[in-house]
Amino acid sequence: MSLTYEDVIAKYEPVLGLEVHVELNTHSKMFCGCATVFGAEPNTQTCPVCLGMPGALPVVNEKAIESSILIGLALHCSVTPFSRFSRKNYFYPDMPKNFQISQYDEPICVNGYVDVEIETDEGPKQFRVEIERVHMEEDTGKSLHVGGATGRIHGADYSLLDFNRAGIPLVEIVTKIVPGTGKYAPEVAKAYVAELRDILRSLGVSDVRMEQGSLRCDANVSLRLIGAETLGTRSETKNVNSLRSVERAVRGEMIRHAELLNKGARVVQETRHFQEDTGLTRSGRSKEQAEDYRYFPEPDLVPVEPDAEWIEKLRASLPEQPTLRRKRLQEEWSVPDKEMAAMINADALDIVEATVKLGADPTRARGWWLGEISRLANEKDVAIADLAISPADVAEIVSLVSKGELTDQLARQVVEGAISGEGKPAQVMESRGLKVVSDESSLMAAIENAIAAQPETAEKVRNGHIPAAGALIGAVMKETKGQADAARVRELLLAHLGQ
Template identity: 55%
Template sequence: MADTLMDFDKALELFEPVLGFEVHVELNTETKMFSSAPNPAHESNHGAAPNTLVAPVDMGLPGAMPVVNQKAVESAIKLGLALGCSIEKHSTFARKNYFYPDLGKNYQISQKDDPIAYEGSVEVELADGRLIAIPIERAHMEEDAGKLTHVGGATGRIQGAEYSLVDYNRAGVPLVEIVTHMIEGAEHDAPEIAKAYVGTIRDIAKALGISEARMERGNLRCDANVSLRRRGSDQLGTRTETKNVNSMRSVERAVRYEIQRQAAILEAGGTITQETRHWHEDTGRTSAGRPKSDADDYRYFPEPDLVPVEPSDELIERLRGELPEAPVTRRRRLKAEWGFTDLEFQDVNNGGLVDQVEATIAAGATPASARKWWTGEITRLANAQDADAAELVSPEHVAALQGLVDAGTLTDKLARQVLEGVIAGEGSPQEVVDARGLAVVSDDGALIAAIDEALTSQPDVLAKIKDGKVQAAGAIIGAVMKAMKGQADAARVRELILERAAAN
């Protein structure tokens, strides 16, 4: 049965949304958090066969002892510093006990009382340029669980499946979970703030080089908490937690949906069940998961096999010195350097193409041409192939392609054909031009021959041009371009047409 939804604006008239986010960032270390097994979150291990990236610790085998991954600790500290957090000098691990088939040990090594980073704040930028400070409660280290694949049934979910398979490759992948404090005062901006916050965490993780941060691969996952407080009341509402939302757009939509769903229930006199909920991308709805109380009985107790992590002041300051420019600061600097309008930069940023445009400019293209290619033809081709634009073509090839246009070797139309060849794996832009014979015909003799033939076959058009109706030249340009198979510079063709008409 479909949920009843209240109009979003009406919901905000009656209730104040209160938000909270838990974002899991998979670290791209060479090995896992507590074992020497290769880490599937590292790009080189992507797509590995099930249960091939495992070690006894990951499987929960008796006698297997965990060892902390130093690189993961450093990555967690970097992330904490980038979030404005204090770094814990005596950070401890704990066992979070629960049973699930893909958790071989029946507990997860995580952190409870002494997280590696705590009490910070990060600024997120909304589309209109406003900056919103998001308060960070903690960032703690933990390991990921494995993955279940449900076989049979129509949906790929456990309901209706004939059986399930367990892949332990992901078990033990190093994670940093970032937990916000309650976010109040979001009002109508709540969905956009959710999207902007997750995007900011993604940008920070990528800038630090600690994660691929690709949501579609699960490198970065968000649990979105939403509750509603009736206007004029001090009492917080009951929250729901929408789990593992895997795109920024989906986070935005899930928050909006929960506000509308909860408002309809409350206004009808119902109550909100405190529970986890699942986001369905296909329907744009959430559905109930499991009930959840404020004090889940995970029976935390100190991890007896791991000593506390005690980073030195020297290590913390060294890592602080390695922090890159903050994403918001970088975006504002690049926008000014490139001379983009708000809308132009928004197109680049919303497409996740800032890095690609920057690299293309560094390779020699102008900011305007780099933006044109990435937000235009490349994005169109990526959408048609259901692919990531950044993976279709390199910035260096885009810059080289624009260079051929600037040199007059290609028209924009021919350049689009060359781009398709590059994406198809036919080589560099110049190699595609050579192989396909796509260069602009620059021989005036060949162009004049085609023009004279077109003028002879259309004497009425020639007469109009001679009478000063130069717009009539368009018909001749079309005929010449057809004869040249599109491999002519239309501007040069027009110049020659007018010259030949004057001479006749």
Template identity: 60%
Template sequence: MAGASTKDVLMDFDEALERFEPVLGFEVHVELSTATKMFSAAPNPAAPGADSTVPNSFVAPVDMGLPGALPLVNAEAVRYSISLGLALGCSIAPSSRFARKNYFYPDLGKNYQISQYDEPIAFEGSVEVELEDGTTWVVPIERAHMEEDAGKLTHVGGATGRIQGADHSLVDYNRAGVPLVEIVTKPIFGAEHRAPEIGKAYVATIRDIVRSLGISEARMERGNLRCDANVSLRPRGQERLGTRTETKNVNSLRSVERAVRYEIQRQAAILAAGGTIIQETRHWHEDTGTTSAGRPKSDADDYRYFPEPDLLPVEPSFALIEELRAALPESPVAFRKRLQADYGFTDAEFRDIVNAGVLAELEETVAKGAAPAQARKWWLGEILRIANARGVDAGTLVSPLHVSELIALVENGDLTDRLARQVLEGVIAGEGSPEAVVAARGLKVVSDDSALIAAIDTALASQPDVLQKIKDGKVQAAGAVIGAVMKAMRGQADAARVRELVLERAQS
């Protein structure tokens, strides 16, 4: 197996696009956040708040592949899958079937995965995605099918945590049986230079859809949403599709963009040099921004699919499908258009919010009572700054409810912006709600004028030269006194009010 160290020759992106047409395809796996697993009553580690850090603690006999155990279909997972299918514009099959995908690998207790093969629950749809310049692109969806996730292997004793050279491997079946929906696109033609961007926007849209449906935690960094990117190139004018590679587990939006770009450049260099592309899976390396060869993959991979005899076909009633259709939230694109109008944001302002990935948080903050402009200021300002510094999603730091409470405290004059930033710090540090942090840290604005006046008179008395300058009309000299007062008040005063009072006292 080729290691990550193999240096790939890359062609300049523009040149690659000049000579070849990229064709894309995506397989996105979504972990559903149901309370229990797809086929067992074991708790689901992908459910909100689940802590599955102890290996093999979220398992039932079915997940371990114990003899005699039988799978049962999680009805909630079926409803989630139907909702997702509908949100992707798909038709819902009145009858779909599970199938066994057979292959030996220790991360599957049964040595087969229960999936759907020729009869998926949802098929033939499309998703409208918004690109950074505000234009939209339609991604055709081939199918969305239900399946179970596999467990995790840890290779021990090797140098790199890889299986090569490992002494032994540990298996954790907590993830085995987590409900998944796999969304498969049709080939995406005509993306051209925007191929990387379309990839990123597509995955972002899927994330937005599953979040709006409330069917997945949708945290890419936790593997709730996983993307495999298929890329092939064909010379300009050629009808036949080129050989594709499948880059696995590209697990951030930025990486989707980078991986697509990388594969286009890598494949173009090989093809231009007269080489051939090997049909294979490739691993994405976040650190180096490169892909490396995985296992060869061919369409002839023989998984010996056959209908799962332990389960009956899934036959949702027409009434259920229509009930779920009626309950669908707006599409992300429609939702955004409405929000932008409601909030009165410019196109540029709104795009910043979307691109920062805090739209959902902002919307919830407004729903809790904050003014849209204030919500935008906090989410795109201080919160995003801290998130970037820590390399995490802004939404993971603080809840929209707490942000709205913080904004209210500023609006009421209880906090200055500066104090509010300290309160935010406390909230992020887990000290509780903004009110609690204010109380614990004693951060309330001093609004008692007599306390301020006392401090101002002391400051003016100790700086007679400054006092004289103010009396002479050099109002800007007041800054030094204001600074001293604010310092004396340990920042817990409204600077504007202090300034007013300083001028007043100086003239008296």
């Protein structure tokens, strides 16, 4: 007898807590100079430091500190005058030193907030999600489990470790508890992660790709009876790796908790894993005894004490807040709500803006990126930003079309050529011979040829049957390989046939 969501919210109030891990996009790792390229061959980006070899020592990446401060500032946090790294001690094969260098009681930033807006039954409503802390730490290696039926960790015969990811800088952003969302808890959780992702992207500090693990969310959920003061026992659902999953995981956990509580059973404080296929969570291996991480100040590193000058320099470099920017661009470009949403959904805002900045008309720039280019990106299954066509290319194409040097049809071929790696628009036009034929004598020759080939059609046009001209224009376009301006051809043809 499973409960409906309505049953749950009629009786219980959910309390959220969200922990987001962000992989920074620094060139080198947190504590060593190894590269951080995603998808590199196994163990090609490792050294004595990130392999935890005897004698090796960490040295902090300055950019990672700056990115963390930027994140804190963008989330309205205060930057702490004194922060330190600590060692979190526990054994795990994918963690080379068997301790993680992390920040414990002295994080780099504290006390901020993010405002998110969601659609409610009463229209759009804003919720404030308060941030408790922003701290720096390092990522672990990756395990590949070999043997066993499922390919999962349980039942595997052995594991293979790749430490390319070990030591990549992570920033963990932890919210305070979020009460008062009522039935909108799943939507608020999703909107928070989405907003955080947009903020982080605008800062340029991370690739924020949930599917690649550069943004990971752990969702803490507990329920209490409506009106109750004390918090219920929470569960922590790990590594939820899409925005949709954040919403599903929170909803699923609320239902699971309510079913337990209604039966008079206890919710166990534990880590759970989200299952993409079922939308349910599964219990992690229960620990017989509580972990004791034995945190203590990392003696190989010295404290971080950002001075006001450093902080202000970083503050001055903060970009416009994503929500404000979206509002501004929508007005400047006069984009209808629906199209604006489509552009945001397609992650096209940055690229369209870049194209507009290079002189392109906003509507035309948006048309190209969301139309033909998006279609080709879908075919290739890549993001538009990863195609071999740049905002400068698109701006150039828009300009050539407006000057009449390209027709829309030719322009589509130029776009296709540029994406296929044939080079810049000018090179594609050159190599494919794409150019509007403006030489009227050669156009006239093609018109004569068309009339000669279809005398009866020509006669119809002479007699005032204008629609018949289409066939003749088509023949001219074919002969000029589409490089003629169809409108001009029409003018010349009709004039020639006395119309």
